[in-house]
Amino acid sequence: MSVESTPAALTAEGQPARGHRVVRLLRRPELGALSGTLLIILFFAAFAGDTGLFTSRGLINVLQISAELGILAVAVALLMIGGEFDLSIGSMVGFAGIIVGLGAAQFHLPIELTVLIAFGFAVLIGYVNGLLVIRTGLPSFIVTLAALFILRGLTIAITRAVTGRTQIPYITADLEGHWVVGLFAGTAFQGLFRWLADIGLIATRPDGLPAVAGIPASVLWWLGLTAIATWVLLNTRFGNWVFASGGDPNAARNVGVPVARVKIILFILTAMAATLFATIQVLSVGSADTLRGTLKEFEAIIAAVIGGCLLTGGYGSAIGAGFGALIFGFVQMGIFYTGIDTDWFKVFLGGMVLIAVLFNNYVRQKATSAR
Amino acid sequence: MSRQTPTVELRNVSKNFGSVQALEELSLEVFPGEVCCLLGDNGAGKSTAIKILSGVFAPSAGEMLVDGKPVHFASPRDALDRGIATVYQDLAMVPLMSIARNFFMGREPVKGWGPLQRLDHPFANRVAREEMAKIGIRIRDPAQAVGTLSGGERQCVAIARAVYFGARVLILDEPTSALGVKQASMVLRYVAQARAAGLGVVFITHNVHHAYPVGDRFLLLNRGRSMGCFSRAEISRDEVTGMMAGGEDLRELEEELAEIPRSRNAAAAPRSV
Numbered sequence: 091m092s093v094e095s096t097p098a099a100l101t102a103e104g105q106p107a108r109g110h111r112v113v114r115l116l117r118r119p120e121l122g123a124l125s126g127t128l129l130i131i132l133f134f135a136a137f138a139g140d141t142g143l144f145t146s147r148g149l150i151n152v153l154q155i156s157a158e159l160g161i162l163a164v165a166v167a168l169l170m171i172g173g174e175f176d177l178s179i180g181s182m183v184g185f186a187g188i189i190v191g192l193g194a195a196q197f198h199l200p201i202e203l204t205v206l207i208a209f210g211f212a213v214l215i216g217y218v219n220g221l222l223v224i225r226t227g228l229p230s231f232i233v234t235l236a237a238l239f240i241l242r243g244l245t246i247a248i249t250r251a252v253t254g255r256t257q258i259p260y261i262t263a264d265l266e267g268h269w270v271v272g273l274f275a276g277t278a279f280q281g282l283f284r285w286l287a288d289i290g291l292i293a294t295r296p297d298g299l300p301a302v303a304g305i306p307a308s309v310l311w312w313l314g315l316t317a318i319a320t321w322v323l324l325n326t327r328f329g330n331w332v333f334a335s336g337g338d339p340n341a342a343r344n345v346g347v348p349v350a351r352v353k354i355i356l357f358i359l360t361a362m363a364a365t366l367f368a369t370i371q372v373l374s375v376g377s378a379d380t381l382r383g384t385l386k387e388f389e390a391i392i393a394a395v396i397g398g399c400l401l402t403g404g405y406g407s408a409i410g411a412g413f414g415a416l417i418f419g420f421v422q423m424g425i426f427y428t429g430i431d432t433d434w435f436k437v438f439l440g441g442m443v444l445i446a447v448l449f450n451n452y453v454r455q456k457a458t459s460a461r
Numbered sequence: 462m463s464r465q466t467p468t469v470e471l472r473n474v475s476k477n478f479g480s481v482q483a484l485e486e487l488s489l490e491v492f493p494g495e496v497c498c499l500l501g502d503n504g505a506g507k508s509t510a511i512k513i514l515s516g517v518f519a520p521s522a523g524e525m526l527v528d529g530k531p532v533h534f535a536s537p538r539d540a541l542d543r544g545i546a547t548v549y550q551d552l553a554m555v556p557l558m559s560i561a562r563n564f565f566m567g568r569e570p571v572k573g574w575g576p577l578q579r580l581d582h583p584f585a586n587r588v589a590r591e592e593m594a595k596i597g598i599r600i601r602d603p604a605q606a607v608g609t610l611s612g613g614e615r616q617c618v619a620i621a622r623a624v625y626f627g628a629r630v631l632i633l634d635e636p637t638s639a640l641g642v643k644q645a646s647m648v649l650r651y652v653a654q655a656r657a658a659g660l661g662v663v664f665i666t667h668n669v670h671h672a673y674p675v676g677d678r679f680l681l682l683n684r685g686r687s688m689g690c691f692s693r694a695e696i697s698r699d700e701v702t703g704m705m706a707g708g709e710d711l712r713e714l715e716e717e718l719a720e721i722p723r724s725r726n727a728a729a730a731p732r733s734v
Contacts, residue, residue, distance in 0.1 A: 325580050326571075326578070326579055326580060327571060330558075330569050330580065331567075333558050333562065334555050334567070337555030337556070337558055338555045338556075340549075341566075342555065344537065344549060344553065345567035345568070345622075346537075346538055346541065346568070347566060404557045404558070
């Protein structure tokens with residue numbers, strides 16, 4: 091149907107056939123996640139419409155949860171499209187957190203330097219992960235599973251050896267108002283929110299201040315990174331190479347795509363995303379814990395898969411992973427607000443993944459079967 | 462048959478992997494506007510020959526010349542830069558990517574500068590559509606996935622891509638072996654078009670019926686050795702088949718099969734009635 095042998099099938103340049111755009115839209119990998127997000131919102135609007143989930147406070151909570159996962163998920167989505175997994179990012183979150191914590195609270199380094207050191211480690215660890223996968227030819231699942239345990243073990247061992255405990259408190263004690271804290275854990279648009287409260291658009295607390303001070307920095311990081319990743323993926327050479335490396339590395343290599351370099355860069359980016367997540371968390375909460383980030387690797391994969399990424403690589407979307415994280419945030423807070431026992435959250439999550447994978451498989455068959 | 466210099470030439474090229482002799486003293490000339498068929502059974506050394514021509518392996522002994530001058534390829538990129546493009550059977554296209562993205566994979570057209578440098582989608586779509594139209598494949602939407610194309614069409618996209626990027630010599634690795642009759646003839650027709658456009662073609666196959674109609678010269682390989690290079694006038698289709706490794710085996714097999722009764726049921730039939 092799409093390939094015709096008659097010239098009549100070719101529409102004039104610049105005048106795509108009607109319905110053409112719709113078909114193209116249906117072919118987008120994030121379609122499932124977008125419709126899923128709308129469904130979830132409608133569901134909770136019906137069952138939790140008056141519980142506080144849809145107040146400014148509730149929505150900011152949803153966004154904050156979504157943002158933290160979304161920062162990981164967008165990098166994981168790129169890596170999965172590039173055909174690889176990284177199971178070590180949860181451990182990387184814990185590791186980066188204690189690097190920041192030890193640097194600031196134990197060695198009293200300037201916070202800028204500490205954060206920079208943490209990102210330096212991220213580049214190194216991502217590079218080693220990538221290099222091992224490329225050089226050994228082993229599945230990244232196994233290589234990064236090893237990294238998951240090695241990093242978590244190192245995190246606990248180092249922290250206990252240096253501090254005698256597994257938690258590092260009072261990291262931000264002397265950093266009130268520091269620009270680095272503002273950059274990672276600040277609140278934006280405070281003036282706007284005060285004005286919105288003044289004109290009565292958002293609720294106010296008894297003391298007259300808005301119920302929500304502003305947009306958390308993590309949300310802006312999330313939106314910014316998702317936008318950049320989407321643009322890079324769809325509109326740059328590097329993006330095309332990511333699809334090609336994951337879709338068929340041999341075919342890509344045969345036409346000169348630097349597959350090894352692309353994959354190593356993607357591993358570095360996931361480790362950096364984990365470090366960004368850790369920095370935001372440590373500077374918001376003010377403490378680091380060796381167990382932070384546990385299971386985050388799987389939650390990020392869940393968000394990416396709900397967002398349309400195929401486990402086999404070569405297909406997916408960064409903005410879809412953003413929707414996946416949003417679904418995650420809505421479900422988690424929605425269950426909390428509706429008063430359903432939160433133990434059911436994981437059951438729900440598992441079910442979502444199954445539905446998403448089945449849906450994605452169906453879409454892929456539609457997209458690639460000869461018509 | 463031609464006095465001009467061959468575009469690519471192998472002179473007494475040998476290749477061994479440790480003690481295994483994969484190719485022994487192979488000589489081969491590829492002229493513009495000519496299809497040279499490389500025939501042989503599995504293990505005859507065809508893929509080793511391709512990999513030397515395309516720059517994946519360096520020969521252990523012997524010389525490789527491009528336009529009459531000796532060359533040493535360090536990588537497939539070097540071969541590509543000299544206009545020698547290899548189209549591999551299954552390893553040419555990414556099925557989940559669009560036709561246009563596949564067409565320009567590794568050589569994406571960009572516009573803008575610095576961090577705003579981006580893919581030139583309209584250009585890529587237009588060229589992909591035009592190049593495919595030239596070979597008689599009309600695509601409505603260059604953004605559709607390559608996976609929606611038939612095997613023959615995919616092979617044609619890969620060849621069209623090589624031609625568009627300035628290939629002077631096409632090395633086609635079993636381009637028709639996984640295809641049905643109709644799909645294969647689409648590819649063969651395109652090979653003939655490429656030859657007419659003045660390209661040199663090395664057509665690797667074990668299927669004489671695909672090779673004979675488009676081939677100008679036939680080089681037969683058996684266990685790493687050349688069994689001779691024949692022009693089309695010198696050799697018939699049956700002779701080619703006979704010379705290929707397996708030709709003799711096939712005759713033996715035919716005799717052997719003839720002795721097995723046509724149908725086991727023929728003997729069993731009376732009982733079942």
